[in-house]
Every structure is written in C-alpha cells, then in structure tokens.
Amino acid sequence: EPEVTQTPSHQVTQMGQEVILRCVPISNHLYFYWYRQILGQKVEFLVSFYNNEISEKSEIFDDQFSVERPDGSNFTLKIRSTKLEDSAMYFCASSRRAGGLDEQYFGPGTRLTVT
C-alpha cells in the first residue's frame, strides 16, 4: 500500500540554523501539506501546495518557512533560522484532490528539536 515517507525521523539543530525536512508524497497524489504538532498540543496546519505553488498558508507559516518540490517526487519544508519554539513534530500529508474534498494521508513525521 502506498504511503507518505519522511526523512529524517529526528533532527536536532541549534537555534538560528537552517533545516530542511523532506517528504515523498504518495505517487498519484497532487496536493501536498505540512502540519506540525507541538508536544501535547493539537495538529496545526502550516501550508498546502498544488501545481508548484502554495495554495494556502497559516499564520504560523511566516517568512522563515518555505516549501519546494525540487523534483517529481520530493516535497520539502525549509526553516531558515530555527527558533526554540519551532521544536515540534512535523508531518507531511498528501491527497489526490483538494484537501477538503478528499482524504489526507500523513507521513510518519520528523521530530525537530531546536536547542
């Protein structure tokens, strides 16, 4: 069964450093998403991406964040200058159609720890 994959599973970085989180969505899916979950809190939407452009982004997704689909399979989230409060689980998800009308499938996540 196809699944979303993410690398790395755990990333430790120092405050102010740049990190890139990587995702490979399900192959026939067209819509891609990033969510995050701070420990003990709810899953929060960051950004959605379709046809090589951002469809929607949340207030969390400020200028420190960017997304890219560098090739036909990978989807990346970059945080330019990490802050302590960026420590969280980051989940990539994908869907065949627009997220409100179709099911989103989540990857296993990347645990980001900023020290």
Add this chain to the structure above:
Amino acid sequence: QKEVEQNSGPLSVPEGAIASLNCTYSDRVSQSFFWYRQYSGKSPELIMSIYSNGDKEDGRFTAQLNKASQYVSLLIRDSQPSDSATYLCAVNSSGGSNYKLTFGKGTLLTVNP
C-alpha cells in the same frame, strides 16, 4: 476563530464494549469530516471520512454526522486494547477553503482488557 472541540478524556471502556467519541465544530460551511487515530509518538492515521448527514459504517467503526447540530461522532464497536489511542476529529477548513484540515485536540481512549 473556527474551532473543533473534543472532550480530552480519558475515555475508559472495557474490552468488547462500544466506545463513543464526540466532536463539535463551529464553522457551518464545513463540508468534510475525518477521524484519525494517533498512537503516542506516531502520526495521525486516517480511520473514517464522512461528507453527508447520517451514518457511515466501516468494519467496527461508524461515523455519524449531523450538520444541523454541527456534530460528528465515532463509534467503535467491540473495542480492543489495540484501539487505545488518541482519536482526532478533523474538519475541512473554514471559509470554504478546500486546502486544509482543522483538528481538535483529540480524545484519549483507553480500552481495558
């Protein structure tokens, strides 16, 4: 601020019983509703989707939707210890956006052997 509300629990049921999980949402234009299961330290796993009023059954799971009451529920029949997890209710975004899900905080379910 559009919200999805769930009782945080924990909800404790004996093995073999029916577990009932509830969710309310504030945005009347929401169209799609999803239940995810999340084990501790893991990612959300999709269990059910429901788009129209009424019941939808899939194995031991039944999702119920009442748009007039802005209420969606999940019933788990013949609960098993392996069902012990946090159950997340998710709703398609407010304002008619089709591009994101808004999650509740989740209900922790414990099934006791």
